[in-house]
Amino acid sequence: MAANDTMRGAPLFRVYRLAPGGFAAMLRLLSLFLPGLLIVPAYATDLPSDISSDTTWSLAGSPYTLQTSTTIRAGVTVTVEPGVEIIAAGDYRLFVNGTLSGGDATAPIVLRYTDAAARGAWEGLYVATTGHLRLTNATFANGVYGVMTAGGEVSLTSCRLSLMSGDAIYAWGPTALTCTDCEFRDCTGRGLYVEGYQAGGSVTSCTFADNGSYPVQVKATLLEMLGNGNSFTGNAIQRVGVSCSLTDDITDSDAWPSLPVPIELGAGGGDQVLAIASGGQLTIAAGNTVYATQVDCRGRLEVTGSTDQPCLIGPAPDSLTPGAWEGLLLYTGSVGSFSHVSLAYAGTGLTADGATLSLQGSTIESCEYDGVRVTGASAVTIADTIFRGNGRCGLRLEGSGTTGTVQGCQFLTNGSYPLWALAANVRCVQGDNVYTGNAVQRIGVSCGGTPDLSSGDHAWVKQSLPLDCSVNPTGGVLNVGSGAALTIPAGVTVYLAGLDVYGRLTVAGSAAEPCLFLPTGDSATPGAWSGLRYLGGTGSLTGAVVRYGANGLSLLNASPAISDCAFCDSQYDGMACTGASAPVVTHTGFVGNGRHGVYVADTAQPNLGNIGNAAVDDDGQNSLSGNGGYEIYNGTTGDIRAQNCTWSSTDLAVIGTRIYDHADLSSRGTVIFQPIQTTPTGTAPVLSWTGGTGYTDDGVEPTVVTPGNTSWFRVKYTDAQGDAPRYVRLYVLDGTTPVDGSPFSMALVSSASYAGGAVFARDVALPVGRNYCYWFAAADATQAATGAPTSPQGGPLVNTAPTLTYSAESGYGTDGVAPNTGPAGTGFVFRCVYTDADGDEPTAVRCRIKYSGVEIAGSPFAMTAVGESAAAEGRTYELTWTLGDAGSYSTVFEADDGVSAATGAATQELAGPSVTLVGPLVVGLTVLQVRSDLVQAQWRQSAPGEVSIDIRNLAGRTVARVCRNVTYSSGDAIAQWPRTLSSGVRAPGGTYLLVLEAAAADGTRWRAMAPLPLR
16 A cells, blocks of 8 residues: 655655556656656665675665665675666765676666756765676666766666766776767766776767767877767767876877767866877877867877878867967977878977978968978978968978978968978978969078088979078078088079088089079179189089179189089179189080189189090080170189180180280280180070069969950070070960960060070960960070970960859848848758859859858858759859857858859858847856866856856855856856855855856846855
8 A cells, every 4th residue: 555645845646556566667657758756656675875795676676765875885796687776865876886787678777866857966876996887778867977986897888877967977097987889968067077097998889969068078098998889969069078187198009089079188177288108109090170289299199081081180160260279299209190181270280309200191271380390300201291371381391300201292372481491401302392372482491501411412303493592591601511412403493692512512404494593682783692612522513504693603622514504793703713623614604794704813724615635525615705804814824725615706806805814914824715616506595484473483474364354474585695586485375276476576674684684575365265375485696595484384274253143032132041030940041143154163162151250160061053054144052051059140152163263242251140049048057176276167158148157155145256247159168266255265165056147138048056065
């Protein structure tokens, strides 16, 4: 008959006893329909405060009630049968010092409070270090924590944990945790929180849903506990929180799995720096997104993304500004291996200091300073990587002792040099690199060492940009030491303050593809730099064009082979030979120098042309003209041969006046210059790019032009002899067909000498086309010009930019979105119309959606074509997107046709839509005493609003005020209280209540409360 006629907080019931287990079954049925009903069973087994012997909690004895906290002693085993309910009648706890096990798939084991809809009404389970919790198909509900453990064994299979006011599972110490096919749902705190680094185990195929904080928060070294098949939906912070508070977070070999939500480093405070110890190794699987503050690696870090599943490392989405985090630091002796990684918004993206770095197929962008900075004796392998939009350099190779390769990379729109390197590190820069749109379209080379190249072979590889040796404010002179050899390939341009050779310098240019040596700062002033100087060194010069030096070439006890070179516009001499120098010089011009073409002193004896011997590699064919003093000045007592050369005149008497030798001073030797060469060979004019904005590596600007507008073509003509061109022409083809008027004659637009380089230009208006190519041609009186511009070049692209307009359909005509206003959770429809007069299909049509000025996650979104309209006629594109946060949004559309970005009204950012509040303004309020004198409240706001927070005692009286009418934006929010009462004294230990009141902009007010136990 009736076993209990009164129930606390519930109406009076008359309850009759049923068959064993039948009543419990009926109660479970009632709870499905009356989840908030307080039910104390009429037939129940009260649990004692102490269980000291092995026992079984049977279905017949169910439900079992906690009338006080109950302890299962160490060494004692309690077996729970399927279907058993364990119900707490108050704020009690079940202590598992021994073993609690049981359950199967037939019926769930339930551990809850009397009110099945309550939250935080009892203390839950505590598993001691001696304890073992092994349950299958169990439901934990209504506790402060579902399970707490300081180091015991927790093994849960197919269990459900929900309605906790704290965390579903809170573990620390050497816990052995295994969760398989479990559900962590609707807890005010976290689904799983493991504090400390000693735990182990695995969490697989589990669901983390609708929790009020992180679904999972663990130490960095424990993240590998998360195995396959876990899902994360609807949690207040849709990230896995990783605590990085240890001196060394990774000390052994850890592997982070691929997770469907981002990994947030630095959760839970501490220094927020992920530190990998010298003996530690961390591998991050493909597809992961990692929000970081700083990563310090002294061991090994491998980030193994793939083409289909790249890894993203950067700051949280609300901090997407350059310098929002420190970046990755690889310390001396460490190893970093990165494949298909996108790294953005750091101070410096990645720093390798004496480390081994492999960087493949990745993107480093939008960093405040450099994309990658290499210092110390690092070994680098960098390939197929994009360095884009960094504030300073894309890549800096500034480490003394750096080795390795950089090839196949793209350096785009960086704020200074795309690539910066010590002179000793330039040999690391290999082929197939692309440099576009950087603020300084040169490769920065730091010189000024004594020497810069001290040993070894340095074979530079031609890049599409010049090398600028002015980046070191104290240097600029490249010093090749006595133990080093430098080879410069054809087609390289170098800007220098000087080049001093004590070892070996080989310039491997040609008449068709010379190497240019010019002063830093683009100075066209003779004497702007010291020129090339062999100071006892060796080597050879082929195809070197040296301009504006003090001397073009200075030789001191050095005899390099010289051919197909030009030494022009020097302050003093084109070539100065001193000491015992005896170079062989052929096919070389000494033109337009301030003093002498060739100056010879001491016992030097250059061979400028000797046709009286059997050798054929010293037959002269040099050109000497237009120098301010003598063409050759012989300051020695020996004879000098300069046969088979060309001069400014063919009159032998006139040539004699241009030579200083025995005829001028009897103690000087004779310059033997007859016979002369009257038909020049080997001094063909050279065409080169003019330099300057838009013309550094091509001859047309703009490279993309709309139909009917003019493209300007420019080229520089240089003739070492100063010969004027017979013609300079421009050829333009559409595919393989010459356009009307091609070839076009070009006009002289600069006043420079032909020896110094004169610029020719021509403007041409072309119709729509993407297959244009062009080249230039020129010739002096006898020979056609050589140089890169004589080869076909792609461009320009003549293209009509597409337009984006708003759809004429009702609701879309002025802002592209409908409806304009709706409650949170509304699926808004965004539409625009893409039109391209050329009929070009878009490469993409996208919609950018911003919330309070910041792009929402996933933006920009690809839009889908609606209908079959042709691009030329206008095609509608559509996106449907659900917006869940209340507040003001803005929208902008973008598209391109592969050449030009779209223009039009829809490319302008407009306000809309407006999302109104639905549901609570404040969600997931939790309170945590983070240290003895500091309390932290955390919550999530679904819309901006003003917040006031009070601390009250259990009598309801306000004893402290945390804040008053402080505006918080939507999203995660934090407030802190320093445990000081309004009276100014420290709050004593005990239980308080934190009360948060919030008001939205529309006047909606909400109140949330959370208990605050102070230790």
